[in-house]
Amino acid sequence: MLGNFEYVNPTKLYFGNKSLDYLQKELLKYGKNIVLIYGGGSIKKNGIYDQVLEILKACDKNVVEDAGVMPNPTSDKLIEGAKIAKAHKADLLLAVGGGSVCDYAKAVSVSAYCDDDPWEKYFIRMENIDNPVIPVGCVLTMVGTGSEMNGGSVITNRRVNRKIGRVFKEDVFPKFSILNPEYTLTLPKYQMVAGFFDIMSHILEQYFSGEDDNTSDYVMEGLLRSLIHSARIAVKKPQDYEARSNIMWIATWALNTFVAKGKKTDWMVHMLGQSIGAYTDATHGMTLSAVSLPYYYHILAAGLPKFKRYAVNVWNVDPNGRTDEETAKEGLERMRAYMEEIGVVMHARELGLTEDMIEGVADGTFILKGGYKVLSRDEVVDILKASL
């Protein structure tokens, strides 16, 4: 049932292969001091860095750089970025990169004027933001996380091997995001398909929870069908602009809060995957692909009607002549074949997870209660073993 909820999403999006043309218009809304945030420097190779810098210069901005944001941004890097932003009296944090860079920029935006340790205050104690927040704008170069249009931010503390996600309120959402599908065309295939599976997992985490009679479930079936269709094309033809642009759009809507409104959500696949990521530093989407089927088989009996619906409405399984369980399992087997087709990692050992890490990974796995079955720690261990 649709409960009581608030919905607002103030992020302005510019979409398409001309979308960078609108950066100047947005920059003019902010003061002179900009922190340009990016990752490992791939934007220097593909020319995006130069284009953005040219626009910043044309707007006469006073730019400092905060580079080297890692795929799993760390709490140490966050402290460093917060200092840079504060020292620069930043009027805008301009994130140019994928979800990690956007996530990190949002974390910096709430941390720059935080007098406490922001990891402790905002990620461990999950306190409300009580200091000024610096506006964030994004130029997205990888799809997957939906970070370009939400308040999500995932930070990893390497000292305690903890990777924690937090969803901030709308004042931390990016003010604007520039989504140019062409920027995603140069991504190596491994990262590309990891992003595709991350999107799929975002939808499934919100789909496999709650009652069946919810508009969001119908919308998510549509998003899944579109994603499956376009990702198949993109894996064969990575330069297919149409497929890549649809995927970019799906990624945004999979996690900009819309489909979660008024329904329960699960997120246990992300809890398992993030804990593996904290130990192995593996690519996020691949940690999700490695644990998804072991987890879904584990909870299948508890959520049978939804798994059956998934099989029929998303994977076109004919339920006639099959028990509900057979239908549901056939759905998961078609999902497995699809995952193998697009080339995601099916076994966590390929990500560096070893048997002796499993107890530690289980310790680092938050157990959430929104799914069809609340796991015990023993069940977490079983699922992790099955994912190897």
Add this chain to the structure above:
Amino acid sequence: MLGNFEYVNPTKLYFGNKSLDYLQKELLKYGKNIVLIYGGGSIKKNGIYDQVLEILKACDKNVVEDAGVMPNPTSDKLIEGAKIAKAHKADLLLAVGGGSVCDYAKAVSVSAYCDDDPWEKYFIRMENIDNPVIPVGCVLTMVGTGSEMNGGSVITNRRVNRKIGRVFKEDVFPKFSILNPEYTLTLPKYQMVAGFFDIMSHILEQYFSGEDDNTSDYVMEGLLRSLIHSARIAVKKPQDYEARSNIMWIATWALNTFVAKGKKTDWMVHMLGQSIGAYTDATHGMTLSAVSLPYYYHILAAGLPKFKRYAVNVWNVDPNGRTDEETAKEGLERMRAYMEEIGVVMHARELGLTEDMIEGVADGTFILKGGYKVLSRDEVVDILKASL
């Protein structure tokens, strides 16, 4: 293909049976002077008027009323409302009602400080808004138009029998909308199902246009399936909160600009229906139901792949053993059966349309070019005759 576009929707929604509790919080953001806008007074019968007035008093607001907004708000009424809003130095226009009341409030918001005739300037000449805009908030009591989360406004000029819709930019979108599904439970069945079909038509107008390979088409198939499912329940059990709340949510997302982004749209059913409405003052949704199948049969050959897809993905037509045309037509026949099941008007003569009006209605029908076939005036006449 997803083209270049901007997307932003700043409207804040409060959804659920407790949503009116948030009105006070929103009212505190605005100055003292409020114009309370509503329709024929049904909100006085069902108690919503008293609840809203109590909250306005608790906030110590200085309220004037602009009542009597008709189902098809007129340009004369607009002039009157603009004078009231200006004279009251309104800080907020609070619309309490259905789509017509929200539409009208938005028209007043841009007209109060318009020195010219707002009908001529903003609906005939479609000029940009160059005067101050008064903020609008909505308490929605009927579903259908999506006006609670978009910039749309439809105004009728009775002197020239013209009904014209305009879509304003985001500064005219409601600042907030309160969506309480319980408010929709008391609506008479005729208005209820007219609203359901209006929603369906909004989705179809955006679906039956453009290429097939677009995420929005998948999302719209999900919205349609959810609507068909919930509307069936609501017609049998109008008090079913779950069905009515899903329908309210679908209505908002069908027309809050999301599904239209990056794709072509049609809107010829609305052009035909609105022209009938200008002559007959008939209920909007019923003008759409009367013309939809005649129009869709007329353009079926031009949009065959999409009509086939619609039949398969929305109406579960098995394409095996059928030609594409047979599949497509079977989809429209299932739609016809469904329309008869929920009880919408299938013939425009039941709305007061007569043979002798048809030339005039055709004259008043804007011919748009986004659909699968650009109609000639003769074709408009043929479709109108077929709709009788």
